[in-house]
Amino acid sequence: MLTQELLVEIHVLHRQGRSIRQIAKTLGVSRNTVRRYLRDVAKTPVYHRSKRISKLEPFKSYLLERINAAKPEWIPATVLFRELQERGYQGKEGILKNWLRPYKTVAQEPVVRFETEPGQQLQLDFTTISRGRRKIKALVATMGYSRASFVRFSESERQEDWLRGIEAALHYFGGVPKELLFDNAKCIMIERDAYGVGQHRWNSQLLQMARD
Numbered sequence: 383m384l385t386q387e388l389l390v391e392i393h394v395l396h397r398q399g400r401s402i403r404q405i406a407k408t409l410g411v412s413r414n415t416v417r418r419y420l421r422d423v424a425k426t427p428v429y430h431r432s433k434r435i436s437k438l439e440p441f442k443s444y445l446l447e448r449i450n451a452a453k454p455e456w457i458p459a460t461v462l463f464r465e466l467q468e469r470g471y472q473g474k475e476g477i478l479k480n481w482l483r484p485y486k487t488v489a490q491e492p493v494v495r496f497e498t499e500p501g502q503q504l505q506l507d508f509t510t511i512s513r514g515r516r517k518i519k520a521l522v523a524t525m526g527y528s529r530a531s532f533v534r535f536s537e538s539e540r541q542e543d544w545l546r547g548i549e550a551a552l553h554y555f556g557g558v559p560k561e562l563l564f565d566n567a568k569c570i571m572i573e574r575d576a577y578g579v580g581q582h583r584w585n586s587q588l589l590q591m592a593r594d
Contacts, residue, residue: 441466498526
């Protein structure tokens, strides 16, 4: 019986184009042995792993139809997953989500500029500016009509930073607008809609500033 190493040598020499006689002489075996080995190898079936078909494959044309029909809107994956299950899909929702990802486009909504009358509104908000490891706070005050802005820097975003920033902005613009627009900062608005819709509980010091 030939060793595994010798069988490999026969195979390699045969792939190199050597004749049966040359292989037998090189390895010191009979030509019948080489011939029998090569004949047995030729009879051995070669198995190739078949490419696995995705469970989603039969439903892709349906999904494309649904995606195109819904444009520019987007159908959530959970809805499509439910529809596929009703049609016999037995795969997982994750497979569907991964396949849908390249087809999802986010519609860009047109930018609508919010404008007010002159002197009507001053919009105020804090932002953070990073300077290396240091972070600086900045109160940005912008007039609703002209978009003119005032910026005051501070180390923090506490109540006094809000109040001093508002006062500095009013001095800078040289007057007081009819209304000031804030976000929901806790140091400004204690509780939203506390006394009814649009009737908030404001910070007492802010209210005093409004009276002054």
